[in-house]
Amino acid sequence: xxxxxxxxxxxxxxxxxxxxxxxxxxxxxxxxxxxxxxxxxxxxxxxxxxxxxxxxxxxxxxxxxxxxxxxxxxxxxxxxxxxxxxxxxxxxxxxxxxxxxxxxxxxxxxxxxxxxxxxxxxxxxxxxxxxxxxxxxxxxxxxxxxxxxxxxxxxxxxxxxxxxxxxxxxxxxxxxxxxxxxxxxxxxxxxxxxxxxxxxxxxxxxxxxxxxxxxxxxxxxxxxxxxxxxxxxxxxxxxxxxxxxxxxxxxxxxxxxxxxxxxxxxxxxxxxxxxxxxxxxxxxxxx
Numbered sequence: 400x401x402x403x404x405x406x407x408x409x410x411x412x413x414x415x416x417x418x419x420x421x422x423x424x425x426x427x428x429x430x431x432x433x434x435x436x437x438x439x440x441x442x443x444x445x446x447x448x449x450x451x452x453x454x455x456x457x458x459x460x461x462x463x464x465x466x467x468x469x470x471x472x473x474x475x476x477x478x479x480x481x482x483x484x485x486x487x488x489x490x491x492x493x494x495x496x497x498x499x500x501x502x503x504x505x506x507x508x509x510x511x512x513x514x515x516x517x518x519x520x521x522x523x524x525x526x527x528x529x530x531x532x533x534x535x536x537x538x539x540x541x542x543x544x545x546x547x548x549x550x551x552x553x554x555x556x557x558x559x560x561x562x563x564x565x566x567x568x569x570x571x572x573x574x575x576x577x578x579x580x581x582x583x584x585x586x587x588x589x590x591x592x593x594x595x596x597x598x599x600x601x602x603x604x605x606x607x608x609x610x611x612x613x614x615x616x617x618x619x620x621x622x623x624x625x626x627x628x629x630x631x632x633x634x635x636x637x638x639x640x641x642x643x644x645x646x647x648x649x650x651x652x653x654x655x656x657x658x659x660x661x662x663x664x665x666x667x668x669x670x671x672x673x674x675x676x677x678x679x680x681x682x683x684x685x686x
Contacts, residue, residue, distance in 0.1 A: 442629065442649040448666065449679035451483045456670040459611055459656020460677045461502040461509065463530060467668060467677050468509060470656065472498050475509075475533055478677070489533035496526070500549045501611055501656030504530060512551040512560070513538075517569035521562075523548030525588060541588050545580055547608075550656065554614040557591070558584035561622070566606030577601055579608045581620070581633075581642060597644045600631045611656035616664040619645070621682070623669065625654040630667070632685060646685045652678050 453460075453469035455476035461468040466486060469476045473496040475489040491499075497518075502511040509528040514521065521544040527536040541548060546562030547569060553559070564570060564578035579601075583592040596609070600622070607625035614620055620633045620642070632646040652669035660666040660679070667682045 442647050443683060443685070445630065445648040445650045445667065445680040445682045447651045447678055448681050449480070451478050451480070451677045452675065453478055453677050454675050456675045456677050457672055458499060459501040459658070460668045460670050461504060461658040462660045462668045463504045464660055464662030468502055469670065469677055470499050470502055470511070472496070475499070475502070475528065477533060487533050489528065489535070491535070499526065501551070503552050503613070503658050504661060505553045508536065509533070510551060512548045514547045514549065516547045519569070519571050520544070521547050521571070525551055539588065543590055546578065549608070549610050550612040552612060552614060558588060559614070560584055561609045561612050563608035563610070565608055576605050576608050594635065594640050594642050597641055599644045600633070603627060603629060603631070610654050611669070613657050613659045613667070615659060621657065621659070621667065623654050623657050628653050630657070630682070648682060650680050
């Protein structure tokens with residue numbers, strides 16, 4: 400678009416602002432009808448506060464407030480947050496631990512979501528470890544797998560899982576990334592409720608899926624995709640089954656599993672796969 404040289408700088412800035420505002424409003428109303436009451440907000444920056452080098456930082460990271468747990472397919476490394484020292488390492492049999500995806504601390508255990516990605520049909524298991532030694536305690540197969548298990552976490556006295564679906568590798572016929580689910584589970588990991596993701600998030604993660612998720616103390620779910628430096632903030636809907644996208648953050652890492660620091664819930668841990676680094680970012684309050 401050509402702009403006349405006679406247009407003064409203040410007028411040009413006003414014109415640019417008006418165009419940007421029009422584009423934003425148009426984008427909001429191009430969403431599915433059920434999402435128009437919850438348009439996605441522009442990206443808010445989450446500044447980095449800490450980096451810890453961890454060769455295992457390939458799938459994700461968890462935190463207990465004093466240490467982090469860097470996760471690879473069949474290995475976990477525990478590192479002290481204070482000085483970055485590796486404290487202990489778990490090295491699993493790749494045949495048994497084909498794809499550890501994410502972990503979090505639940506009731507003094509390190510609980511991890513594992514899958515058989517990229518194989519199908521999907522088979523997910525919950526793997527329990529002792530945080531102090533990283534000794535493997537037990538494995539629980541999921542009774543139902545409507546996707547590849549990438550996240551298992553605890554919130555409101557319930558288990559919550561992300562079942563990822565993909566457009567190509569790791570996908571199943573007749574489904575793509577739009578079939579990715581957030582599921583509420585009972586104590587035996589049976590599905591109680593299912594929620595789908597809004598188009599404003601699905602459009603950003605395609606053709607991949609949701610790789611990480613962590614509940615904040617604000618009761619909102621913070622999720623990450625596979626390879627974009629973005630975090631999406633979601634709420635459970637008052638009605639219906641589509642999650643409400645209420646905000647987004649730009650972050651220094653590029654997707655994969657995330658976890659809030661339980662001693663500082665404004666601090667979100669993520670990883671940079673390329674540099675094998677765990678990154679702590681300060682997530683500002685929305686609004």
